[in-house]
Amino acid sequence: MEISDYKGRVKPSWCPGCGNHAVLAALKKSMCELNYQTHETAIVSGIGCSSRFPFFTSTYGFHTIHGRALPVAIGLKQARPEINVIAVGGDGDGLSIGGNHFIHAGRKNPDITYIMMDNEIYALTKGQCSPTSRTGTITKCNPYAWTADRINPVLMALSFNASYVARGYSGDIKQLEYIITEGLKHKGFSFIHIVSPCVQYNKVSSFEKIKEIVRNVPEEHDRKDKLNAMKYAFAPEGLFTGILYQNERPTYEERFNEVIRKAKEISGDNCTMYDIMKQFQ
Ligand SMILES: Cc1ncc(C[n+]2csc(CCOP(=O)(O)OP(=O)(O)O)c2C)c(N)n1
Ligand code: SF4
Ligand SMILES: [Mg+2]
Structure with missing residues:
Protein backbone atom coordinates (compact mmCIF):
# COMPACT_ATOMS: atom_id res chain seq x y z
CA MET A 1 0.00 0.00 0.00
CA GLU A 2 0.98 3.62 -0.58
CA ILE A 3 -0.18 6.48 1.62
CA SER A 4 -2.02 7.92 -1.39
CA ASP A 5 -4.13 4.72 -1.53
CA TYR A 6 -5.98 5.92 1.58
CA LYS A 7 -6.96 9.26 0.08
CA GLY A 8 -10.74 9.70 0.03
CA ARG A 9 -12.79 11.11 -2.84
CA VAL A 10 -13.54 14.25 -0.81
CA LYS A 11 -10.78 16.77 -0.10
CA PRO A 12 -10.54 17.58 3.65
CA SER A 13 -12.78 20.57 4.27
CA TRP A 14 -11.31 21.45 7.68
CA CYS A 15 -10.05 25.02 8.18
CA PRO A 16 -6.40 25.62 7.28
CA GLY A 17 -4.35 25.02 10.44
CA CYS A 18 -6.96 22.74 12.10
CA GLY A 19 -5.28 20.07 14.26
CA ASN A 20 -7.32 17.33 12.61
CA HIS A 21 -5.20 17.51 9.40
CA ALA A 22 -2.27 16.10 11.39
CA VAL A 23 -4.39 13.30 12.84
CA LEU A 24 -5.59 12.29 9.36
CA ALA A 25 -2.03 12.28 8.02
CA ALA A 26 -0.80 10.19 10.97
CA LEU A 27 -3.64 7.67 10.67
CA LYS A 28 -2.96 7.21 6.95
CA LYS A 29 0.73 6.62 7.68
CA SER A 30 -0.09 4.11 10.42
CA MET A 31 -2.52 2.18 8.20
CA CYS A 32 0.10 2.14 5.46
CA GLU A 33 2.81 0.91 7.83
CA LEU A 34 0.55 -1.97 8.90
CA ASN A 35 -0.41 -2.66 5.28
CA TYR A 36 -4.11 -2.24 6.05
CA GLN A 37 -6.20 -3.05 2.97
CA THR A 38 -8.91 -0.47 2.34
CA HIS A 39 -11.57 -3.18 1.77
CA GLU A 40 -10.69 -4.75 5.12
CA THR A 41 -10.82 -1.54 7.14
CA ALA A 42 -13.73 0.59 8.36
CA ILE A 43 -13.68 4.05 9.91
CA VAL A 44 -16.79 4.79 11.96
CA SER A 45 -17.55 8.28 13.24
CA GLY A 46 -20.18 10.32 15.08
CA ILE A 47 -20.97 13.94 14.21
CA GLY A 48 -18.63 16.92 14.44
CA CYS A 49 -15.76 18.45 12.48
CA SER A 50 -13.53 15.59 13.64
CA SER A 51 -16.19 13.05 12.67
CA ARG A 52 -15.80 13.87 8.97
CA PHE A 53 -12.98 11.34 8.70
CA PRO A 54 -14.90 8.71 6.68
CA PHE A 55 -15.25 11.18 3.78
CA PHE A 56 -11.54 11.87 3.66
CA THR A 57 -10.33 8.27 3.50
CA SER A 58 -10.82 5.47 1.00
CA THR A 59 -11.58 2.68 3.50
CA TYR A 60 -15.13 1.64 4.25
CA GLY A 61 -16.77 4.26 6.44
CA PHE A 62 -19.88 4.97 8.43
CA HIS A 63 -20.72 8.55 9.43
CA THR A 64 -23.28 7.62 12.08
CA ILE A 65 -25.25 9.95 14.36
CA HIS A 66 -24.01 12.18 17.15
CA GLY A 67 -22.37 10.19 19.96
CA ARG A 68 -22.98 6.75 18.45
CA ALA A 69 -19.69 5.88 16.78
CA LEU A 70 -18.72 3.39 19.49
CA PRO A 71 -21.82 1.15 19.57
CA VAL A 72 -21.83 0.98 15.77
CA ALA A 73 -18.10 0.20 15.69
CA ILE A 74 -18.46 -2.48 18.39
CA GLY A 75 -21.39 -4.09 16.54
CA LEU A 76 -19.45 -4.06 13.29
CA LYS A 77 -16.43 -5.74 14.90
CA GLN A 78 -18.64 -8.40 16.45
CA ALA A 79 -20.36 -9.15 13.14
CA ARG A 80 -17.19 -8.96 11.02
CA PRO A 81 -14.19 -9.70 13.27
CA GLU A 82 -11.80 -9.84 10.30
CA ILE A 83 -12.31 -6.09 9.63
CA ASN A 84 -9.98 -3.49 11.19
CA VAL A 85 -12.41 -1.17 12.95
CA ILE A 86 -11.44 2.39 13.87
CA ALA A 87 -13.88 4.73 15.63
CA VAL A 88 -13.21 8.48 15.51
CA GLY A 89 -14.85 11.60 16.89
CA GLY A 90 -14.62 14.68 19.05
CA ASP A 91 -14.73 15.53 22.74
CA GLY A 92 -18.40 16.51 22.51
CA ASP A 93 -19.32 13.39 20.58
CA GLY A 94 -17.47 11.01 22.88
CA LEU A 95 -17.86 12.65 26.29
CA SER A 96 -21.25 14.43 26.23
CA ILE A 97 -23.91 12.64 24.19
CA GLY A 98 -21.74 9.52 23.71
CA GLY A 99 -20.13 9.48 27.16
CA ASN A 100 -22.08 6.46 28.29
CA HIS A 101 -20.78 4.33 25.40
CA PHE A 102 -17.21 5.29 26.23
CA ILE A 103 -17.58 3.84 29.75
CA HIS A 104 -18.90 0.52 28.51
CA ALA A 105 -16.47 0.18 25.62
CA GLY A 106 -13.62 0.33 28.12
CA ARG A 107 -14.91 -2.41 30.35
CA LYS A 108 -16.06 -4.71 27.50
CA ASN A 109 -12.73 -4.49 25.68
CA PRO A 110 -13.83 -4.82 22.01
CA ASP A 111 -10.91 -5.15 19.62
CA ILE A 112 -11.27 -1.69 18.11
CA THR A 113 -9.30 1.57 18.17
CA TYR A 114 -10.98 4.78 19.28
CA ILE A 115 -9.38 8.10 18.33
CA MET A 116 -10.80 11.12 20.14
CA MET A 117 -9.82 14.53 18.74
CA ASP A 118 -10.16 16.90 21.66
CA ASN A 119 -10.33 20.60 20.79
CA GLU A 120 -12.11 21.42 24.07
CA ILE A 121 -15.13 22.81 22.19
CA TYR A 122 -18.11 21.89 20.00
CA ALA A 123 -16.58 23.22 16.80
CA LEU A 124 -19.06 22.08 14.14
CA THR A 125 -21.88 23.93 15.89
CA LYS A 126 -19.69 27.04 16.16
CA GLY A 127 -18.10 26.98 19.58
CA GLN A 128 -20.25 25.92 22.53
CA CYS A 129 -18.41 24.59 25.59
CA SER A 130 -17.78 20.84 25.85
CA PRO A 131 -16.92 18.56 28.81
CA THR A 132 -13.22 19.33 28.30
CA SER A 133 -13.59 23.14 28.03
CA ARG A 134 -11.61 24.99 30.67
CA THR A 135 -13.59 26.42 33.56
CA GLY A 136 -14.02 30.13 32.95
CA THR A 137 -13.98 29.85 29.14
CA ILE A 138 -15.97 32.62 27.48
CA THR A 139 -17.97 31.84 24.33
CA LYS A 140 -21.00 33.37 22.65
CA CYS A 141 -23.12 30.87 24.60
CA ASN A 142 -21.32 31.58 27.90
CA PRO A 143 -20.51 35.29 27.70
CA TYR A 144 -19.76 35.51 31.45
CA ALA A 145 -17.71 32.27 31.75
CA TRP A 146 -18.24 28.52 31.66
CA THR A 147 -18.87 27.28 35.16
CA ALA A 148 -18.40 23.48 35.11
CA ASP A 149 -15.19 21.59 35.91
CA ARG A 150 -13.41 19.62 33.17
CA ILE A 151 -13.45 15.91 32.40
CA ASN A 152 -10.10 14.17 31.96
CA PRO A 153 -10.72 11.62 29.17
CA VAL A 154 -7.47 9.71 29.77
CA LEU A 155 -8.22 9.26 33.44
CA MET A 156 -11.73 8.13 32.50
CA ALA A 157 -10.43 5.50 30.07
CA LEU A 158 -8.01 4.18 32.69
CA SER A 159 -10.69 3.87 35.31
CA PHE A 160 -13.09 2.14 32.88
CA ASN A 161 -10.39 -0.47 32.23
CA ALA A 162 -9.47 0.37 28.62
CA SER A 163 -6.58 -1.98 27.83
CA TYR A 164 -4.54 0.59 25.82
CA VAL A 165 -4.50 4.27 26.66
CA ALA A 166 -2.36 6.86 24.90
CA ARG A 167 -2.32 10.62 24.56
CA GLY A 168 -0.97 12.72 21.71
CA TYR A 169 -1.01 16.24 20.42
CA SER A 170 -1.58 17.43 16.84
CA GLY A 171 1.65 19.43 16.93
CA ASP A 172 3.73 16.21 17.09
CA ILE A 173 2.76 14.12 14.09
CA LYS A 174 5.63 11.62 14.55
CA GLN A 175 4.44 10.71 18.02
CA LEU A 176 0.85 10.55 16.75
CA GLU A 177 1.88 8.02 14.13
CA TYR A 178 3.65 5.94 16.78
CA ILE A 179 0.79 5.87 19.28
CA ILE A 180 -1.80 5.21 16.55
CA THR A 181 0.24 2.36 15.04
CA GLU A 182 0.71 0.75 18.47
CA GLY A 183 -2.99 1.27 19.21
CA LEU A 184 -4.02 -0.41 15.95
CA LYS A 185 -1.70 -3.34 16.69
CA HIS A 186 -3.08 -3.72 20.23
CA LYS A 187 -5.62 -6.53 20.74
CA GLY A 188 -8.50 -4.98 22.68
CA PHE A 189 -9.95 -1.51 23.19
CA SER A 190 -7.30 1.07 22.42
CA PHE A 191 -8.14 4.63 23.34
CA ILE A 192 -6.09 7.42 21.77
CA HIS A 193 -6.76 10.89 23.13
CA ILE A 194 -5.42 13.60 20.84
CA VAL A 195 -5.33 17.22 21.90
CA SER A 196 -6.16 18.72 18.51
CA PRO A 197 -6.61 22.53 18.56
CA CYS A 198 -9.48 24.27 16.78
CA VAL A 199 -8.03 27.44 15.29
CA GLN A 200 -11.46 28.91 14.65
CA TYR A 201 -13.46 28.70 17.87
CA ASN A 202 -10.98 27.98 20.67
CA LYS A 203 -8.41 30.70 21.22
CA VAL A 204 -7.76 29.48 24.81
CA SER A 205 -6.15 26.12 23.94
CA SER A 206 -4.09 27.14 20.92
CA PHE A 207 -1.13 25.20 19.43
CA GLU A 208 1.28 27.62 21.13
CA LYS A 209 -0.31 27.22 24.57
CA ILE A 210 -0.55 23.43 24.35
CA LYS A 211 3.04 23.17 23.12
CA GLU A 212 4.24 24.88 26.31
CA ILE A 213 2.74 22.21 28.56
CA VAL A 214 3.38 19.03 26.52
CA ARG A 215 5.82 16.53 28.11
CA ASN A 216 6.71 13.00 27.03
CA VAL A 217 5.94 10.17 29.43
CA PRO A 218 9.42 9.05 30.60
CA GLU A 219 10.82 5.98 28.79
CA GLU A 220 11.22 4.08 32.06
CA HIS A 221 7.47 4.29 32.75
CA ASP A 222 6.08 0.75 33.09
CA ARG A 223 2.99 0.64 30.82
CA LYS A 224 1.34 -1.99 33.02
CA ASP A 225 1.49 0.27 36.06
CA LYS A 226 -2.00 1.75 36.06
CA LEU A 227 -1.58 3.88 39.16
CA ASN A 228 1.46 5.56 37.68
CA ALA A 229 -0.41 5.99 34.38
CA MET A 230 -3.16 7.74 36.34
CA LYS A 231 -0.59 10.06 37.87
CA TYR A 232 0.64 11.04 34.40
CA ALA A 233 -2.94 11.41 33.18
CA PHE A 234 -3.73 13.76 36.03
CA ALA A 235 -0.38 15.57 36.42
CA PRO A 236 -1.01 19.27 36.95
CA GLU A 237 2.56 20.10 35.93
CA GLY A 238 2.06 19.21 32.27
CA LEU A 239 0.19 17.37 29.55
CA PHE A 240 1.92 13.99 29.39
CA THR A 241 1.88 12.35 25.97
CA GLY A 242 2.84 8.87 24.76
CA ILE A 243 1.59 5.41 25.71
CA LEU A 244 0.40 5.64 29.30
CA TYR A 245 -1.07 2.18 29.73
CA GLN A 246 -1.15 -1.18 27.94
CA ASN A 247 -2.20 -4.52 29.33
CA GLU A 248 -3.90 -7.13 27.13
CA ARG A 249 -6.78 -9.29 28.33
C1 LIG B 1 -28.60 14.29 18.51
C2 LIG B 1 -27.82 15.52 18.15
N1 LIG B 1 -27.66 16.49 19.06
C3 LIG B 1 -26.94 17.59 18.76
C4 LIG B 1 -26.40 17.73 17.53
C5 LIG B 1 -25.62 18.99 17.18
N2 LIG B 1 -24.20 18.76 17.17
C6 LIG B 1 -23.56 18.45 16.02
S1 LIG B 1 -21.91 18.30 16.22
C7 LIG B 1 -22.04 18.69 17.86
C8 LIG B 1 -20.85 18.80 18.76
C9 LIG B 1 -19.57 18.53 18.07
O1 LIG B 1 -18.50 18.64 18.97
P1 LIG B 1 -17.33 17.59 18.97
O2 LIG B 1 -17.85 16.22 19.06
O3 LIG B 1 -16.37 18.00 20.02
O4 LIG B 1 -16.71 17.71 17.51
P2 LIG B 1 -15.86 18.88 16.85
O5 LIG B 1 -16.79 19.57 15.92
O6 LIG B 1 -15.37 19.77 17.94
O7 LIG B 1 -14.75 18.16 16.16
C10 LIG B 1 -23.36 18.91 18.23
C11 LIG B 1 -23.81 19.27 19.60
C12 LIG B 1 -26.58 16.69 16.59
N3 LIG B 1 -26.02 16.72 15.36
N4 LIG B 1 -27.29 15.61 16.94
S1 SF4 C 1 -13.99 24.87 13.06
FE1 SF4 C 1 -12.23 24.24 14.29
S2 SF4 C 1 -12.36 21.98 14.45
FE2 SF4 C 1 -13.71 22.66 12.78
S3 SF4 C 1 -12.44 22.49 10.94
FE3 SF4 C 1 -12.26 24.61 11.67
S4 SF4 C 1 -10.45 24.58 13.01
FE4 SF4 C 1 -11.07 22.46 12.71
MG1 LIG D 1 -14.70 19.19 19.87
Missing part, protein backbone atom coordinates in the same frame (compact mmCIF):
# COMPACT_ATOMS: atom_id res chain seq x y z
CA PRO A 250 -9.45 -11.33 26.46
CA THR A 251 -11.48 -9.19 24.10
CA TYR A 252 -15.26 -8.80 23.97
CA GLU A 253 -15.40 -10.87 20.78
CA GLU A 254 -13.29 -13.66 22.31
CA ARG A 255 -15.45 -13.79 25.44
CA PHE A 256 -18.63 -13.76 23.38
CA ASN A 257 -17.36 -16.55 21.12
CA GLU A 258 -16.54 -18.58 24.22
CA VAL A 259 -20.16 -18.24 25.38
CA ILE A 260 -21.38 -19.42 21.96
CA ARG A 261 -18.95 -22.34 22.03
CA LYS A 262 -20.20 -23.41 25.46
CA ALA A 263 -23.83 -23.00 24.40
CA LYS A 264 -23.24 -25.21 21.36
CA GLU A 265 -21.47 -27.77 23.52
CA ILE A 266 -24.55 -28.03 25.75
CA SER A 267 -27.38 -27.43 23.27
CA GLY A 268 -25.90 -28.60 19.97
CA ASP A 269 -24.60 -26.85 16.85
CA ASN A 270 -28.03 -25.65 15.77
CA CYS A 271 -28.91 -24.06 19.09
CA THR A 272 -30.81 -20.80 18.96
CA MET A 273 -30.29 -17.58 20.88
CA TYR A 274 -33.12 -18.80 23.14
CA ASP A 275 -31.08 -21.93 24.00
CA ILE A 276 -28.08 -19.77 24.80
CA MET A 277 -30.14 -17.52 27.07
CA LYS A 278 -31.67 -20.52 28.87
CA GLN A 279 -28.19 -21.40 30.10
CA PHE A 280 -27.99 -18.19 32.04
CA GLN A 281 -31.35 -18.56 33.80
